[in-house]
Amino acid sequence: MKLVHTADWHWSELQLEKCVASARFIIEQLGLIKPDLHVLAGDYWDHRQMLSSSSAVHPALAAMRAMANISPVAIVLGNSMHDAPGSLEIFRGLDSRFPIVVAERPATVVLCRDEKGGTIFRQCPEDDSRSSAFDQALAIVHLFPYPNKSFWLSGKPAVSIDEATCSIQRAIESVIMRFAAVGHGFRGPKVMVGHCLVSGAQTSSGQILSGQEIAIGKSEIALAGADYYALGHIHRSQEISDCMWYAGSTHHVNFGETETKSFNVVEFGSGGATVKVVEIPSRRMALHEAHFDAATSEVIDENPAEDWFDAELRVRIYLRPEQTSVITDDEIRKRYPGAYSYKIERLVIPEERVRTEMIIKATTLREKMLEWARTVEKQLSPGVLVLADEVEQTDHPNPKEPL
Numbered sequence: 001m002k003l004v005h006t007a008d009w010h011w012s013e014l015q016l017e018k019c020v021a022s023a024r025f026i027i028e029q030l031g032l033i034k035p036d037l038h039v040l041a042g043d044y045w046d047h048r049q050m051l052s053s054s055s056a057v058h059p060a061l062a063a064m065r066a067m068a069n070i071s072p073v074a075i076v077l078g079n080s081m082h083d084a085p086g087s088l089e090i091f092r093g094l095d096s097r098f099p100i101v102v103a104e105r106p107a108t109v110v111l112c113r114d115e116k117g118g119t120i121f122r123q124c125p126e127d128d129s130r131s132s133a134f135d136q137a138l139a140i141v142h143l144f145p146y147p148n149k150s151f152w153l154s155g156k157p158a159v160s161i162d163e164a165t166c167s168i169q170r171a172i173e174s175v176i177m178r179f180a181a182v183g184h185g186f187r188g189p190k191v192m193v194g195h196c197l198v199s200g201a202q203t204s205s206g207q208i209l210s211g212q213e214i215a216i217g218k219s220e221i222a223l224a225g226a227d228y229y230a231l232g233h234i235h236r237s238q239e240i241s242d243c244m245w246y247a248g249s250t251h252h253v254n255f256g257e258t259e260t261k262s263f264n265v266v267e268f269g270s271g272g273a274t275v276k277v278v279e280i281p282s283r284r285m286a287l288h289e290a291h292f293d294a295a296t297s298e299v300i301d302e303n304p305a306e307d308w309f310d311a312e313l314r315v316r317i318y319l320r321p322e323q324t325s326v327i328t329d330d331e332i333r334k335r336y337p338g339a340y341s342y343k344i345e346r347l348v349i350p351e352e353r354v355r356t357e358m359i360i361k362a363t364t365l366r367e368k369m370l371e372w373a374r375t376v377e378k379q380l381s382p383g384v385l386v387l388a389d390e391v392e393q394t395d396h397p398n399p400k401e402p403l
């Protein structure tokens, strides 16, 4: 049994070229890999789509059909900011060689062969009849869409945020326990496809998560008893626990996503699941923050990473009010040679904030004192700076010893 795990496609008319390029690559790979099942772990859409000639609907739909002509597809609903409720319905009626199952609420399906030798998804019975359903099953797939608060709390009386979080967490726990119970006794591969935040996951620096997200523990998810966990939501590919993976997004979605993009091919054998990561060619999106030093006419960037080569680069430059016209976009570009494209954001910050910020940003005591002196407009005698260097270079004395 061979599985392909992709996630976070973020189809958007604003990044259509990139979406299409990644889709083409993945479809080509799928044709070679010929998986038994392809799972998409949510955020297929970037935002609610409008039907218009310029929208991403047509290419996204065409990609889905092409994929479902290669293998059965299972997809879960992502975060409601991206996958609007109901936005997967469109795939239910899609005319394709293999079936597509979509989940907007938790469910378990069985992938099996029908009488004619075709592949189908069946709802997994929860009673004793399920052992006969297991006989023809190739795999069990637990589908876990994003735990949107509105869905989990609908019909419940209004409660405080803490109580709501608590009750959602209990609901999640019981869903996971039900997955474990339903899958019990099946000897073939069990897969859980989830769009959620798992505690300890590392985000790309560019991805912004909502402040009140529900994080689920790795060990809690592992209670589902699956052989492989196909996760979506975090755009950086990573194995967060044994056979528990975020595939990452299929292209670089936000500025700050500089990591390589990929998807996973999972083979289930007697020794468990083995995972192969397939790199997707996609252009990085680097984000750099800098300020301008009038004394040296230099763009100061404290981020040492030179990660902008051939990348879409956004430079956010913080300028004091009097600096706004002293540096041109061209000069800023020269500081970052070789980027594929440039987006320059000039942020003017009030004088006082700049100065205190500079003191905080200064790393050595000498720099801090110089910044402080500049702020309060005081002259520092050279002796003071020498003393500052000495203080910093001296090992911290043992406080018990007399100074």
Ligand SMILES: [Mn+2]
Residues within 6 Å of the ligand: 008, 043, 082, 233, 234, 235
């Ligand atoms: Mn996403």
